[in-house]
Structure formats: C-alpha cells, structure tokens
Amino acid sequence: MxxxxxxxxxxxxxxxxxxxxxxxxxxxxxxxxxxxxxxxxxxQPSIIGGSTAQNPxxxxxxxxxxxxxxxxxxxxxxxxxxxxxxxxxxxxxxxxxxxxxxxxxxxxxxxxxxxxxxxxxxxxxxxxxxxxxxNADGGGTFARLAGSSSDAQEGDAARVYGWGATQSTDEGNHQSSVLKQAAVQIADTSATDYFGGPAIAADTPDGAVAGGDSGGPMIDDGVQVGVCSTSDRSSTTTYGSVAAGRSWIRQVSGI
Missing domain, CATH: 2.40.10.10 (Trypsin-like serine proteases)
Incomplete structure (x- = not known):
C-alpha cells in the first residue's frame, strides 16, 4: 500500500x-x-514533535x-x-x-x-x-543541492524542516505557525517516493513528518539531499532524491 x-x-x-x-x-x-x-x-503529512528551527x-x-x-x-x-x-x-x-x-x-x-x-x-x-x-527575486540565500547520490549515505544523521501539522489528528487546526525541524537517520538510499521515483527513506525518532511538510528539505551535512514526499506519521518518511533529479533541475532552471 x-x-x-x-x-x-x-x-x-x-x-x-x-x-x-x-x-x-x-x-x-x-x-x-x-x-x-x-x-x-x-x-496527508508537519513535524510532530521535533523542535523550533532557525530558518537558514x-x-x-x-x-x-x-x-x-x-x-x-x-x-x-x-x-x-x-x-x-x-x-x-x-x-x-x-x-x-x-x-x-x-x-x-x-x-x-x-x-x-x-x-x-x-x-x-x-x-x-x-x-x-x-x-x-x-515573479520577483526571492532573496540571496539558497539551498545547496546534492550533486551525486554519495551526498546521502545510509546511517547519516540529517535534519528535516517544515511548517506542517504538530499532531496527527485534526491537522487543520494544528498547523505550525513557526518553522520546525526534526533529526532523522537515513535508513535506505534506494527507496521510492510517492510516484515511484528514486528516494531516500529515513527513520524519524525525534519527530514525525506530517501534513504541510511536503516539499520541504532533508539536509545532510549542509546539503539538500531530499524533498519531502511521504510519511507514515510515526517512524518513517521518504524524500524524493535531489541527486536523481539534479540534471532535470539544471536543465529547467540553469542551476
């Protein structure tokens, strides 16, 4: 399923x-x-648990x-x-x-x-x-994107971020007004995302990803290695692989 x-x-x-x-x-x-x-x-997946983050x-x-x-x-x-x-x-x-x-x-x-x-x-x-x-300039501080699959290794400690729900029930009334973060451990670098594309699966002992966190980053050693795709809202989440889509990102955006 x-x-x-x-x-x-x-x-x-x-x-x-x-x-x-x-x-x-x-x-x-x-x-x-x-x-x-x-x-x-x-x-649907916000970070349930975790802690308040400082936006980079x-x-x-x-x-x-x-x-x-x-x-x-x-x-x-x-x-x-x-x-x-x-x-x-x-x-x-x-x-x-x-x-x-x-x-x-x-x-x-x-x-x-x-x-x-x-x-x-x-x-x-x-x-x-x-x-x-x-339609306008968004600022001058940018995420560093993974350039190869080696940027994320099984066993790595990483962090995830989002403004999503802070509990798994009645998520609409419990969206976070501040950016949150959670520590995760990369468990599988050959997982699949919601569309069956290459993904990184992570264990989430510090805080679960939930509704509103979709699209948010997984950061490993200062590099964005994933984009939030799925969550079981308790212990596991998958992030679409930035390295796998890197050539497409470069082709479309020139970045």
Whole structure:
C-alpha cells in the first residue's frame, strides 16, 4: 500500500476550526489540463514533535489556492527566482495543476519573509519533484543541492524542516505557525517516493513528518539531499532524491 503523501489543504474561505483534509496526487504524472486520481482524505503529512528551527534563509512556505482551498506545503529557494518543492504539491483537490501560488521565503513565521508569486511551474516526470519560477527575486540565500547520490549515505544523521501539522489528528487546526525541524537517520538510499521515483527513506525518532511538510528539505551535512514526499506519521518518511533529479533541475532552471 502506498505511504501517504504529506501535503495539507485548508478551506480558505472558512474560519479557523472549519478545516478539511483533501487529497493529493496519484500515480501517473499529468499535464496542466489533465485531472489525476486523488488520494483518500486521510492521506496527508508537519513535524510532530521535533523542535523550533532557525530558518537558514532559503526555506520557503508554499500556499497554493484553488476551489476555495489553500494548499500548504514547504519548499526551498535554490536560486534568485527558483524554488524546489514536491510534485504532488502542484495539484489541487480535483487533480489539476495549481496556477495561484504564494511563496513566503526565509522567515521562521509561516506568513513572514520575502513574498513572491509563482509565474511558471514545472513537474519532474521521474519522481516527486517540482520547480517554481518566481515573479520577483526571492532573496540571496539558497539551498545547496546534492550533486551525486554519495551526498546521502545510509546511517547519516540529517535534519528535516517544515511548517506542517504538530499532531496527527485534526491537522487543520494544528498547523505550525513557526518553522520546525526534526533529526532523522537515513535508513535506505534506494527507496521510492510517492510516484515511484528514486528516494531516500529515513527513520524519524525525534519527530514525525506530517501534513504541510511536503516539499520541504532533508539536509545532510549542509546539503539538500531530499524533498519531502511521504510519511507514515510515526517512524518513517521518504524524500524524493535531489541527486536523481539534479540534471532535470539544471536543465529547467540553469542551476
């Protein structure tokens, strides 16, 4: 059975207390106009446990808007106008590509930092990665991206970051207002992400990844080696491999 992905969506038109978990993307990649089959409502990953983080300047809050909902994810600034996130974050509750996306860059607050809009989005056919081109400069501090699979080794200690839910029930009312982090240990560098692409699996003894952490980074020795894809909300998470998608990232963004 596929491990749940880790995005969270909230009914933007409703007051706090009226939140809805909605589905994310199913197996096949889709074009902007092609709907895809959604997951069950329970299939969502924030960091449960863990600790408050200090934003290094490039971790970015992702708010996508469609059909009266706001879809929350995490992402990273990798260039002046480029953001890396998860592919499953790019689709609304009807399985169509989001076109209205706000990014908040470099702050500990979920609504602070440099604000920019998405001007163009790109999805990776080989796994759970996506790129967003911004309509304005996002800042000058960028994530360092893995250049080869050797940047992540089984047994390595790494850290994961996100603004997602702080408990596994009623996630809509428990989204973190501040950036959180958790220590993880890389367990498998030949795992698969939500779309079957190359991924890094990690054990999460310090804090579990949950709804809203999707698209966030796994950092190993200062290098972003993964993009948050799935979580069982207790002990294991998978992150799409940055090294595996590195040539695609370079081809699209020039970075």
């Amino acid at each position: 596929r491990t749940p992905s880790v995005r969270f969506a909230r009914a933007a038109a409703l007051l706090v207390g009226s939140c809805a978990a909605v589905s994310t993307l199913a197996a096949a990649p889709a074009s902007a106009s092609t709907p895809v089959t959604p997951l069950s409502p329970a299939a 300047g490039y971790i970015t809050r992702f708010n996508g808007h469609a059909n009266g909902y706001t879809f929350f994810c995490t992402s990273t600034l990798i260039g002046t106008r480029w953001v890396l996130t998860a592919k499953h974050c790019m689709y609304d509750n009807n399985g169509r590509r989001l076109t209205d996306i706000d990014l908040y860059i470099g702050s500990n607050s979920a609504s602070g930092g440099v604000h920019a809009k998405a001007s163009t989005t790109y999805v990776y056919s080989g796994g759970d990665l996506a790129l967003i081109k911004l």
